Amino acid sequence: MNKHFHVRYDEQQLAWLYFDAADTTTNVLTEEALEEFDQQLLGIAQARPKGLVILSAKKSGFIAGADVKAFATIHSPEAAKKLILRAHDIFHRLEALPFPSVALIHGFCLGGGLELALACRYRVASTDPATRLGFPEVRLGIFPGFGGSVRSIQLLGHLPAMQMMLSAHSLSAKAAKRIHLVDYAVPQRQLKNTARKLIEEQPPRHRPGLLQRIPGNFVLRPAVARILAKQVAKRVRQSHYPAPYALITHWRQNAGNTAQMYASEAQQVSSLLTGETAQNLIRVFLLQDRLKGLAEKSSFQAKQVHVIGGGIMGGDIAAWCILRGLKVTLQDRAPEYLGHAIARAHSLFRKKLRDHYLVQDAMDRLLPDHLGEGVGKADLVIEAIFEDIDAKQTLYEKVEPQMKETALLATNTSSIPLEKLAEKLQHPPRLIGLHFFNPVAKMPLVEIVTQEDNPPQLIADATRFTKAIGKLPLPVKSRPGFLVNRVLMPYLLEAVTLLQEGISAADIDEAAIRFGMPMGPVELADTVGLDICLSVAEKLSETLHNEVPENLRNKVEAGHLGKKSGQGFFTWSKGKAQKEAASALEDKLNHYADRMILRLINESMACLREAIVEDADLLDAGIIFGTGFAPFRGGPMHYADKIGKTEILSKLGKLEYTYGSRFTPDPGWEDHFAK
Numbered sequence: 001m002n003k004h005f006h007v008r009y010d011e012q013q014l015a016w017l018y019f020d021a022a023d024t025t026t027n028v029l030t031e032e033a034l035e036e037f038d039q040q041l042l043g044i045a046q047a048r049p050k051g052l053v054i055l056s057a058k059k060s061g062f063i064a065g066a067d068v069k070a071f072a073t074i075h076s077p078e079a080a081k082k083l084i085l086r087a088h089d090i091f092h093r094l095e096a097l098p099f100p101s102v103a104l105i106h107g108f109c110l111g112g113g114l115e116l117a118l119a120c121r122y123r124v125a126s127t128d129p130a131t132r133l134g135f136p137e138v139r140l141g142i143f144p145g146f147g148g149s150v151r152s153i154q155l156l157g158h159l160p161a162m163q164m165m166l167s168a169h170s171l172s173a174k175a176a177k178r179i180h181l182v183d184y185a186v187p188q189r190q191l192k193n194t195a196r197k198l199i200e201e202q203p204p205r206h207r208p209g210l211l212q213r214i215p216g217n218f219v220l221r222p223a224v225a226r227i228l229a230k231q232v233a234k235r236v237r238q239s240h241y242p243a244p245y246a247l248i249t250h251w252r253q254n255a256g257n258t259a260q261m262y263a264s265e266a267q268q269v270s271s272l273l274t275g276e277t278a279q280n281l282i283r284v285f286l287l288q289d290r291l292k293g294l295a296e297k298s299s300f301q302a303k304q305v306h307v308i309g310g311g312i313m314g315g316d317i318a319a320w321c322i323l324r325g326l327k328v329t330l331q332d333r334a335p336e337y338l339g340h341a342i343a344r345a346h347s348l349f350r351k352k353l354r355d356h357y358l359v360q361d362a363m364d365r366l367l368p369d370h371l372g373e374g375v376g377k378a379d380l381v382i383e384a385i386f387e388d389i390d391a392k393q394t395l396y397e398k399v400e401p402q403m404k405e406t407a408l409l410a411t412n413t414s415s416i417p418l419e420k421l422a423e424k425l426q427h428p429p430r431l432i433g434l435h436f437f438n439p440v441a442k443m444p445l446v447e448i449v450t451q452e453d454n455p456p457q458l459i460a461d462a463t464r465f466t467k468a469i470g471k472l473p474l475p476v477k478s479r480p481g482f483l484v485n486r487v488l489m490p491y492l493l494e495a496v497t498l499l500q501e502g503i504s505a506a507d508i509d510e511a512a513i514r515f516g517m518p519m520g521p522v523e524l525a526d527t528v529g530l531d532i533c534l535s536v537a538e539k540l541s542e543t544l545h546n547e548v549p550e551n552l553r554n555k556v557e558a559g560h561l562g563k564k565s566g567q568g569f570f571t572w573s574k575g576k577a578q579k580e581a582a583s584a585l586e587d588k589l590n591h592y593a594d595r596m597i598l599r600l601i602n603e604s605m606a607c608l609r610e611a612i613v614e615d616a617d618l619l620d621a622g623i624i625f626g627t628g629f630a631p632f633r634g635g636p637m638h639y640a641d642k643i644g645k646t647e648i649l650s651k652l653g654k655l656e657y658t659y660g661s662r663f664t665p666d667p668g669w670e671d672h673f674a675k
């Protein structure tokens with residue numbers, strides 16, 4: 001049964017075990033692959049080679065991790081534990097081989113993949129930028145469960161290993177070498193020779209020094225654990241994300257006793273895996289995969305992009321496309337408008353690329369082009385000029401005849417219906433929306449805004465482009481606010497209404513953060529800019545049946561625009577909102593959270609009923625990746641399904657009675673819950 005692995009023996013009596021998972025481009029440790037790996041190890045052990053080298057036959061990398069898809073189908077801790085104990089057995093067998101073993105790592109080596117590598121005697125990684133080693137498990141609500149929480153500590157020492165697992169950050173080969181996670185970091189072409197040399201010379205395995213061993217001493221451990229928990233608490237709450245806290249407890253109670261560590265790892269990870277947080281985070285991971293999968297219906301490849309409008313959005317979209325390897329011409333009304341965009345791009349390249357030559361190469365691919373000479377050469381034209389119908393229409397009339405026939409024409413409009421913008425085009429259906437979010441470098445989602453007449457191939461091509469530049473594409477219909485702004489706005493407006501009622505900004509933000517939002521709504525509104533919030537609120541007020549709150553209008557009229565002007569609902573100093581501590585009691589905070597979150601959920605239902613997106617899962621994906629909506633809750637519709645019809649409708653009913661029609665339950669709920 002050689003489905004996923006094949007082994008070759010060379011004349012120096014080395015066994016080269018290639019992982020080449022069947023029917024996929026990425027190596028993942030499925031249950032089937034693990035079983036075959038075990039069989040292969042048995043065969044190799046019998047052949048008694050001088051050494052074993054484990055490597056990948058895939059371009060995409062070594063091993064991306066365990067099978068996250070299968071995690072979603074495990075419902076009992078017992079089933080999870082069975083799988084984990086089986087992986088423990090197999091990796092113990094690898095570790096106990098009587099000859100040296102080496103993991104040859106090029107590309108991704110994550111999660112279960114890194115755990116497999118840790119069970120080898122040595123590790124060699126390529127210095128290629130694609131090589132990343134890490135434990136992303138806490139992002140999925142678990143911690144390393146295939147022996148990784150034990151072996152990483154044995155190899156690296158207590159603090160480096162714990163920090164790696166708690167942070168979920170991945171490392172380059174050189175950084176991995178620095179902490180002794182790999183024995184050598186070498187250029188890709190030297191990987192195999194380095195493995196041969198290691199097997200030949202068999203140097204002693206790295207052992208952590210005294211300094212790295214001390215924090216694990218049983219007298220010090222409780223104090224160190226408290227410090228680690230404090231650091232984690234700055235980022236996440238235990239009630240929302242239990243995994244990092246469980247990892248610290250597991251370490252505090254068992255470090256120092258290897259057998260106990262393995263047993264506790266299996267116990268803890270199986271109970272975390274089947275808990276609500278992990279299952280929701282796994283759902284989010286799979287939703288992300290689904291968004292990426294939407295790009296598979298096209299083979300469109302853009303090499304050159306022309307961006308019109310070098311303001312906040314156009315400039316940043318251009319810079320982002322450059323970072324992803326494209327050539328970009330950037331147009332504005334006159335050369336002097338492009339200076340800011342080019343300077344911002346330069347500082348982004350320096351931050352992301354670091355290397356001087358890479359930065360120079362990036363700058364060489366970004367061409368200021370105020371005359372629009374790049375239009376005729378581009379595979380895709382993205383318009384990001386002022387939000388003004390006439391200006392945009394006039395621009396398209398000029399640009400369309402110069403474009404290649406096969407090129408895509410996209411707008412970054414945030415509020416104008418596409419049908420309206422396309423009116424004066426020779427071929428109106430060729431216009432599509434690529435709605436990026438601000439700040440472009442940080443926001444993972446791009447809404448692919450579609451009009452009724454867009455050919456399906458165009459939608460597929462725009463989706464493909466979005467994935468190719470490393471963003472998550474979500475097709476949505478061209479209705480006011482599209483999906484994300486439409487759902488986010490009622491939530492923000494409710495926060496502004498609470499402010500108007502005299503509730504403190506600190507309490508409002510605390511209520512939302514307790515629910516699990518990454519940032520409070522008042523701080524978010526200040527960060528986005530109150531002028532932008534006001535303009536979106538005005539455009540959506542009819543759709544949302546929501547009058548624009550007076551205090552929002554007053555702030556903008558007074559020039560208090562938020563973070564950018566130093567004063568909004570908060571006063572800002574050195575880029576930080578000056579917040580007092582929240583003081584409201586638990587009950588009150590829950591009530592404020594209900595008001596804001598239920599508006600967001602009710603509007604989500606309205607969008608689903610109006611088929612703005614295809615289904616509830618895609619809606620959840622859009623709101624999580626477009627707004628940061630509490631990922632551990634699995635998305636607004638998933639959360640609504642969990643709390644159920646009775647609670648949703650009764651809470652909305654009570655709020656409607658007290659606060660009026662903005663809380664009227666959407667007519668879609670009855671049908672939704674009848675399904």
Ligand code: NAI
Binds near residue numbers: 314386
């Ligand atoms: P901005 O005001 O920062 O930049 C607009 C740029 O377009 C200016 O540099 C201006 O000189 C240039 N421009 C105007 N007319 C032009 C023309 N005829 N030819 C060439 N260049 C021209 O605006 P921003 O914020 O970048 O917005 C651009 C578009 O992106 C708008 O449609 C907006 O609705 C949308 N958007 C904005 C977001 C934001 O947070 N700012 C978020 C998502 C979309």
